[in-house]
Amino acid sequence: MKIHTLVVLVQDHPGVLNRAVSMFRRRGYNIASLVVGHTETAGVSRMTIVVESVNVEQVVKQLYRLVEVLKISDVSDDPVVDREMVLVKLHVTGQHRAEIVALTEVFTAKIVDVAANTMVIEMTGGPAKVDNFIDVIRPFGIKEMMRTGRITMVRGAKGHSGAELIDQAAE
Amino acid sequence: MSEKRTGAQILCEALIQNGVDTMFGIPGGAIMPFYHAMWEYRTDLRHILCRHEQGAGHAAEGFARSTGRIGVCIGTSGPGTTNLVTPIADAWMDSTPLLAICGQVSSTVLGKDAFQETDITGITMPITKHNYLVKNINDIAYVVKEAIHIATTGRYGPVLVDITKDALQASAVPDYSKKIFLPGYRPTVTGSKKQIKAALSLMLKSKKPILMIGNGVMMSDASAEIRVFAERYKIPVITTLHALGAFPEDHELSLGMPGMHGWVHANRAIQEADFLMNIGGRFDDRVTGKASTFAPNAKIVHVDIDPSEIGKNIEVEVPIVGDARIVTLSLLEEEPEETLVAEFHKNAAVWLEYIRELQTKHQHKQQYLNRPDTSTMLPHDVFAALTKAMNTRGNYRVVTDVGQHQMWAAQLLDWYKPRTHITSGGAGTMGFAVPAALGVAVAHPEDTVWAIAGDGGFQMTNQEMIVVIQENIKNMKVAIINNGFLGMVRQWQELFEGKRYSGTPLTSPNFQKLAEAYGWTGITVESVDQIDAAIERAYAIDGPVLIDFRVEREVNVFPMVPQNKSIGEMITE
Numbered sequence: 001m002k003i004h005t006l007v008v009l010v011q012d013h014p015g016v017l018n019r020a021v022s023m024f025r026r027r028g029y030n031i032a033s034l035v036v037g038h039t040e041t042a043g044v045s046r047m048t049i050v051v052e053s054v055n056v057e058q059v060v061k062q063l064y065r066l067v068e069v070l071k072i073s074d075v076s077d078d079p080v081v082d083r084e085m086v087l088v089k090l091h092v093t094g095q096h097r098a099e100i101v102a103l104t105e106v107f108t109a110k111i112v113d114v115a116a117n118t119m120v121i122e123m124t125g126g127p128a129k130v131d132n133f134i135d136v137i138r139p140f141g142i143k144e145m146m147r148t149g150r151i152t153m154v155r156g157a158k159g160h161s162g163a164e165l166i167d168q169a170a171e
Numbered sequence: 172m173s174e175k176r177t178g179a180q181i182l183c184e185a186l187i188q189n190g191v192d193t194m195f196g197i198p199g200g201a202i203m204p205f206y207h208a209m210w211e212y213r214t215d216l217r218h219i220l221c222r223h224e225q226g227a228g229h230a231a232e233g234f235a236r237s238t239g240r241i242g243v244c245i246g247t248s249g250p251g252t253t254n255l256v257t258p259i260a261d262a263w264m265d266s267t268p269l270l271a272i273c274g275q276v277s278s279t280v281l282g283k284d285a286f287q288e289t290d291i292t293g294i295t296m297p298i299t300k301h302n303y304l305v306k307n308i309n310d311i312a313y314v315v316k317e318a319i320h321i322a323t324t325g326r327y328g329p330v331l332v333d334i335t336k337d338a339l340q341a342s343a344v345p346d347y348s349k350k351i352f353l354p355g356y357r358p359t360v361t362g363s364k365k366q367i368k369a370a371l372s373l374m375l376k377s378k379k380p381i382l383m384i385g386n387g388v389m390m391s392d393a394s395a396e397i398r399v400f401a402e403r404y405k406i407p408v409i410t411t412l413h414a415l416g417a418f419p420e421d422h423e424l425s426l427g428m429p430g431m432h433g434w435v436h437a438n439r440a441i442q443e444a445d446f447l448m449n450i451g452g453r454f455d456d457r458v459t460g461k462a463s464t465f466a467p468n469a470k471i472v473h474v475d476i477d478p479s480e481i482g483k484n485i486e487v488e489v490p491i492v493g494d495a496r497i498v499t500l501s502l503l504e505e506e507p508e509e510t511l512v513a514e515f516h517k518n519a520a521v522w523l524e525y526i527r528e529l530q531t532k533h534q535h536k537q538q539y540l541n542r543p544d545t546s547t548m549l550p551h552d553v554f555a556a557l558t559k560a561m562n563t564r565g566n567y568r569v570v571t572d573v574g575q576h577q578m579w580a581a582q583l584l585d586w587y588k589p590r591t592h593i594t595s596g597g598a599g600t601m602g603f604a605v606p607a608a609l610g611v612a613v614a615h616p617e618d619t620v621w622a623i624a625g626d627g628g629f630q631m632t633n634q635e636m637i638v639v640i641q642e643n644i645k646n647m648k649v650a651i652i653n654n655g656f657l658g659m660v661r662q663w664q665e666l667f668e669g670k671r672y673s674g675t676p677l678t679s680p681n682f683q684k685l686a687e688a689y690g691w692t693g694i695t696v697e698s699v700d701q702i703d704a705a706i707e708r709a710y711a712i713d714g715p716v717l718i719d720f721r722v723e724r725e726v727n728v729f730p731m732v733p734q735n736k737s738i739g740e741m742i743t744e
């Protein structure tokens with residue numbers, strides 16, 4: 001089992017996310033993380049899918065069977081920028097406040113809300129750094145937490161824009 | 172063309188413009204506007220009223236598989252469309268070009284659990300090549316065009332179009348000119364030249380080559396090209412269930428069917444081959460047996476239009492993505508050195524002779540040629556008589572249901588021409604035969620269309636027999652191989668479960684009387700000596716005839732590969 005990161009460009013028709021997820025479910029592929037969002041091109045969405053698979057080639061081929069899928073890149077072995085964001089609400093007593101503030105600085109995280117007994121911290125970074133931050137902060141008492149899942153972009157010139165794929169098809 | 176039309180009229184016109192002339196369906200609330208409009212277009216757009224939407228779906232499948240054209244079925248929202256789910260799943264498994272048109276509740280109440288609202292696009296997402304929910308009249312013309320394009324290109328398959336009632340009722344000026352734009356859908360039809368050369372040079376190095384052909388050869392109408400290729404290289408040909416008829420069985424190179432109920436010599440040839448080229452088959456587990464043991468000595472070339480099929484079940488040496496016919500034509504363009512070909516011919520001849528010896532050794536038992544002279548009627552007697560009759564009459568097409576009779580028909584009838592054998596392969600849908608045969612009979616009024624079913628499967632969809640009467644269809648016959656059991660399940664119980672006949676003994680109505688009640692001619696056959704006369708009579712009558720063959724109850728289909736065993740390990744008795 002290897003972890004793969006797929007960058008998938010799709011036409012953003014209704015149901016396209018449903019189609020993709022349904023395909024993963026019925027073929028027994030395990031999604032570790034999935035994030036969808038708009039791209040620079042109207043009508044084209046982008047998914048970053050992290051999948052555990054022994055045969056990622058099959059996953060890619062099955063995804064390509066969906067009519068709305070424009071391009072799939074397996075970027076697992078490429079140099080990439082990988083980002084996740086996490087919001088953490090901590091239960092904070094007075095004695096730990098200073099320590100937490102110091103830690104957020106170390107992780108270049110931001111304190112975005114402070115109340116009588118709680119504090120919300122926003123942190124962005126690579127998945128490993130986010131893991132690390134959560135480990136460090138956990139002993140203070142996490143009340144709520146939400147991670148976004150990973151978004152990924154290959155470094156350098158490599159990569160595809162939605163517009164480029166649409167134009168190619170139009171020719 | 173600049174006049175306003177209702178959505179339903181636009182739907183009719185779009186269907187006609189995209190080559191549809193026949194549809195099978197049942198009306199109801201949400202789809203009524205379509206039926207209202209259909210009236211004006213009835214000379215160009217024939218609607219055949221079925222008795223259950225499953226029947227309509229299978230009829231459309233039969234129409235599609237026997238013609239290569241899109242089959243169209245219609246259901247109204249809710250239960251009307253859920254009844255279409257089985258044929259859609261069947262079409263998905265067998266890559267049948269099917270268009271399901273569904274009525275949906277009005278967009279104003281969609282999502283509010285309105286009367287007869289069902290999320291049919293959600294339900295069919297995993298079993299369609301694509302589907303649409305159309306809520307805007309301005310999308311209808313284009314969606315119909317795109318849907319038929321998707322269903323009938325690349326790897327064929329079912330496409331569902333769900334249209335809200337208000338979109339059908341609205342009116343607008345139609346625009347039929349919008350060009351198909353599918354940036355994510357560009358099937359590869361031409362095989363890579365490099366791969367084709369590699370495949371051929373691999374083949375020419377082999378001494379025990381096999382050409383296996385599948386559904387893709389049928390779907391792409393590649394029979395003629397396959398024949399030229401096989402004859403040029405003198406390579407033995409194996410035909411999967413869905414390719415029966417794509418290569419004539421009386422050809423000196425034909426080895427027949429492989430797999431779970433395939434012939435011993437065909438399976439043994441696969442296991443001993445040093446080269447296997449599969450054109451248009453998907454290495455289904457009923458063909459391969461335990462996949463890891465399949466063709467252990469062979470270098471494998473796989474030609475498929477769907478890249479996801481390549482390497483899915485069986486690892487291959489040379490993958491070729493492309494249309495079976497176009498790739499075969501490219502293979503034929505190659506001109507390898509004559510000395511290589513001559514050497515190949517020499518080896519292939521020795522190989523073929525070896526396979527024929529195997530065949531002779533096993534054939535008698537397999538085909539019951541030496542049947543004991545009992546008074547009971549074996550299914551084999553019926554199939555022998557049917558073969559004889561069909562061969563003398565010509566122009567037959569056979570649609571089989573699912574079970575023992577399906578395998579006997581595949582084994583024992585003669586398949587010479589493409590699209591003459593139609594069955595539910597991938598899904599194994601009981602109830603397929605009668606309605607699918609109706610669709611075939613509608614598409615081919617000049618041919619005699621036989622539905623062959625078991626007493627179990629026949630009782631799932633026989634209500635469609637009345638459609639044959641209503642539509643004045645003359646060329647359909649039904650043969651029931653009536654063994655008083657859900658036979659194929661009983662066989663497994665006998666062989667692997669100590670004869671615990673749990674849920675398999677089957678009481679049936681008097682099928683002859685049932686046929687007569689439908690306005691068919693019904694015949695009951697109870698002994699061997701009645702078979703020929705009954706078939707003779709069925710042919711003599713210009714109209715639908717059903718024959719109930721009451722065969723010996725506990726007969727097994729052999730040879731057989733037990734599930735998940737190697738196809739080298741066949742049980743022959």
Ligand SMILES: Cc1ncc(C[n+]2csc(CCOP(=O)(O)OP(=O)(O)O)c2C)c(N)n1
Nearest residue numbers: 574575576599601625626627628657658659
């Ligand atoms: C809709 C459906 N239900 C159940 C099955 C499982 N099944 C496969 S073969 C078979 C027995 C078929 O019996 P019959 O129609 O009498 O044909 P026979 O095998 O006796 O020729 C059954 C129940 C199926 N394939 N399809």
